Amino acid sequence: MIPERPITHRYEDPVDAVWVACAERIGYRIRRADDVYAGFDGIDTITIAAGAALDPDDSLAQLIFHELCHALVASDDARKRPDWGLENVDDRDLVSEHACHRLQAALADRFGLRGFMAATTQWRPHWDALPADPLDDDGDPAVPRARLGWTRARKSPWREALDEALAATAAIAAAIAPVAGPDSLWSRWTPLHPLGSPLGPEDARCADCAWRFAAGPGYPVDRCRQHRDPGAPVAPRIDPDWRACARFEPPVRDADCADCGACCRQAFHLVPVSRRSPLLTSHRAWIVRDAHGAHLPRPDGFCVALSRGPEDGPPYLCTVYDERPKSCRDFPVGGDHCLLARQRVGLSAKAPWGR
Ligand code: SF4
Numbered sequence: 284m285i286p287e288r289p290i291t292h293r294y295e296d297p298v299d300a301v302w303v304a305c306a307e308r309i310g311y312r313i314r315r316a317d318d319v320y321a322g323f324d325g326i327d328t329i330t331i332a333a334g335a336a337l338d339p340d341d342s343l344a345q346l347i348f349h350e351l352c353h354a355l356v357a358s359d360d361a362r363k364r365p366d367w368g369l370e371n372v373d374d375r376d377l378v379s380e381h382a383c384h385r386l387q388a389a390l391a392d393r394f395g396l397r398g399f400m401a402a403t404t405q406w407r408p409h410w411d412a413l414p415a416d417p418l419d420d421d422g423d424p425a426v427p428r429a430r431l432g433w434t435r436a437r438k439s440p441w442r443e444a445l446d447e448a449l450a451a452t453a454a455i456a457a458a459i460a461p462v463a464g465p466d467s468l469w470s471r472w473t474p475l476h477p478l479g480s481p482l483g484p485e486d487a488r489c490a491d492c493a494w495r496f497a498a499g500p501g502y503p504v505d506r507c508r509q510h511r512d513p514g515a516p517v518a519p520r521i522d523p524d525w526r527a528c529a530r531f532e533p534p535v536r537d538a539d540c541a542d543c544g545a546c547c548r549q550a551f552h553l554v555p556v557s558r559r560s561p562l563l564t565s566h567r568a569w570i571v572r573d574a575h576g577a578h579l580p581r582p583d584g585f586c587v588a589l590s591r592g593p594e595d596g597p598p599y600l601c602t603v604y605d606e607r608p609k610s611c612r613d614f615p616v617g618g619d620h621c622l623l624a625r626q627r628v629g630l631s632a633k634a635p636w637g638r
């Protein structure tokens with residue numbers, strides 16, 4: 284006969300434990316029950332169904348994360364109502380539900396967790412159809428709500444609680460993914476570039492990327508323009524030997540200009556013309572003088588000196604190239620402003636919204 288023994292500890296799923304603690308840190312209590320799949324009492328308690336009732340590709344962790352995202356996209360009034368004011372009996376609540384998905388995906392993306400922390404149940408098709416940047420304005424009315432939620436999520440105490448829970452989830456996933464089978468949810472975690480974007484082509488390195496530049500007082504170090512946080516004083520450091528991220532672009536060279544023309548069209552407002560410029564006499568009719576001084580104007584966004592070139596040649600040609608103003612001569616190909624111009628006309632990748 285096996286002697287009875289006292290049992291003092293029980294096994295806990297580590298990721299579930301991380302998310303219960305995350306919710307508590309923000310001010311929500313987690314209760315398990317069999318009468319709902321996931322719900323909120325309008326006060327401080329989030330109820331999630333017991334494990335056996337969940338879809339096989341679902342988890343307590345994902346459902347807590349999902350409910351927290353509902354809290355973030357809900358209006359101040361809805362945040363104090365049961366189920367965040369949602370009934371989901373018809374299409375009236377679709378914008379809120381879709382905003383929750385977009386925010387959840389945007390937060391999860393920063394840790395390679397879009398696949399692992401995916402919305403389930405009947406919402407999964409919508410989740411699977413979300414774009415690469417779920418906060419980019421593509422006309423979906425859910426985007427402004429999701430962006431509002433993102434702004435809230437980047438403030439204390441949400442920021443610290445969510446970032447630490449997502450980082451801990453990613454660390455656990457990174458440890459388990461190598462031994463997980465192909466049908467395991469753990470295999471849905473995707474490793475990220477050290478700066479937080481998905482990994483790019485296997486044979487490309489940061490050293491060869493258009494977004495890399497060297498800067499620093501006295502001892503220049505490699506940095507990445509693409510990952511510059513608008514609120515940060517400097518762009519983040521990179522190791523040129525790192526495998527490139529998905530935002531990798533080959534360097535922009537002089538030869539690209541004729542096919543690009545971004546800095547001459549739609550990207551900047553006008554080109555100043557100095558007092559010594561030969562254009563003042565050779566193309567007097569073009570010059571405009573106003574509060575901005577003498578300049579070449581850009582009606583419809585295109586510089587007056589820009590031609591579209593022959594039909595079978597490069598599309599953008601400067602018709603006064605040899606006399607072009609100093610600001611055009613000094614414009615560094617592949618520099619900050621060049622890449623900004625290319626972003627504005629859609630030739631270079633935009634940074635994800637909110638960064
Ligand atoms: S955009 Fe990506 S590949 Fe390019 S320098 Fe930055 S981190 Fe490296």
Ligand code: SF4
Pocket residue numbers: 535536539540541543544545546547614615616617620621622624625
């Ligand atoms: S934006 Fe850059 S690549 Fe494009 S035309 Fe201007 S300098 Fe050349």
